[in-house]
Amino acid sequence: MHIIMITPAKPGSRAGNRATAERWQWLLQRAGHRVTVVTEYAGEPCDAFIALHAWRSVAAIRRFRSSWPDRPLIVALTGTDIYRHQREYPEDTRYSMAEADALIGLHDRLADDIPAEFSDKLVTLYQSAAGPENLPTPQAEVASAGFNVCVIGHLREEKDSLRAACASRLLPPESRIRVFCAGKPHDEQWQAMAEREMRENHRFRWLGELDQAQTRQLMASSQVMVISSVMEGGANVVSEACRAGLPVIASDIPGNLGLLGADYPGYFPVQNERALADLLNRAETDPEFLDCLKNAVSRLAHRFTPEREQASLEQALALAVQRRSQRS
Template identity: 75%
Template structure:
């Protein structure tokens, strides 16, 4: 099939939407499809359109549906679509969700948080990541005695990016924990907040935006990853951590629970640095707890392989074509 994939993230962007679009292009090409990734859609013909982001891609979605009313349309829902935009901008967001022939949700609990009538056209897709063979060996340095904790993602409100840093202020004085945060500041305010925290908190370092190789090295050097988001559509960094065998301490939001499962042992209440500090201290001082988390992410790793993500994309395409033919 000739597919057009719309993403609001421009070429070269390190935004998650762009990485997802490029990965899906590769997976769909592997399945025999011809895929073009665009940031704007002007009505050009294709066999089906896949739009990343119901709200940000609403203009492209409307244009496609009005120009090609009988062709399959797939809309992938992001965290901000589900947990913010459908409430803040309901007309545009719900239009996109309603006119889609198939919806893609990026974690297993999305059906609970969208209008009930839409669940029948929802396909759950777990974003994939490369396996442990793609990660380097840990670096040995003068601070090898430290207990490394990584936080990966752009610094912004939705990510609650400094929660791990705040938690380290509550640790015992003899703790070896150091939090390294990698990601671009969303705006000047976040840059100032990160720089101020770094100046005041010796356990915290902000590394800025890293390329893929340096990000993987950071993960390899870490004993634990923290994902503290207040809203998340299904963060690919969780997939990467599971595939790398890196234990995760995660806020107990649907976007994390929908990836790691209700029985995962590393959750803390969203926004609660006291609870996170307790988990960090336990991870550092209780080898059994850390081993349990490592075992759990190891078992989850199979969920996030490329072959399964490709199969889910094909499932979404098949569902969209089926529902499209039923509309005719």
């Protein structure tokens, strides 16, 4: 099939949605399809259309549906679609969800957070990541800093990006924890906050935006990763941590629970830096707890392989084709 996939993230962007689009392009091409990734859509013909974002891609979805009413449409739901846009922009977001022949959700609790009438076309897809054999040697500068905690992702409100930095201020003086934050700031205010935190907090260092190799090097040099988001559709960085065997301490939001499971031992209440500080201190001082976290993520690693992600994409495509043929 010839598939057109639209993403709002332009070529060269390090945004997660661009990485997802390019990874899906590779996986679908490996399955024998021809895939064109675009950021604008003018009604060009294709055999199937995949839209990343229900709300941000609604104009393209309307154009595709009016131009090619008999062709299958797949919509991938993001965290902002589910936890923000379907409340703030319900007409457009629900239109995209209703018109889709298949919906892709990135964690297994997403069915609880979308209208019930759409649940029969939802396919859960766990985003994949490279295995531990692809991790580089730990970066000497970072590895020598102490007990290293990494926070990876663009600095913005949804990620609550400085929560680990705030938590590190509450640690006992003897703690050797250092928080390394990697990500592009959403705006000048986030950049100023990160720079101020570095000046005032000796435990914190903001590394700016890193490329894939540098990000993997940071993970290899860390003992724990913190995912402090207030909303997530299913963060790929969780997949990366699990595949790398890197323990995760995560906010207890649906997007994390839906990847790590209800029984995962490393959750803290969202935006609660006191509880996060306690978990970080425990991870540093209690080897059994750290091993428990490491074993837990390692048991989940099989969820996040490229083979499994490709199978889920093909499942969503087959479902979309089937449902569209039934409508026609």
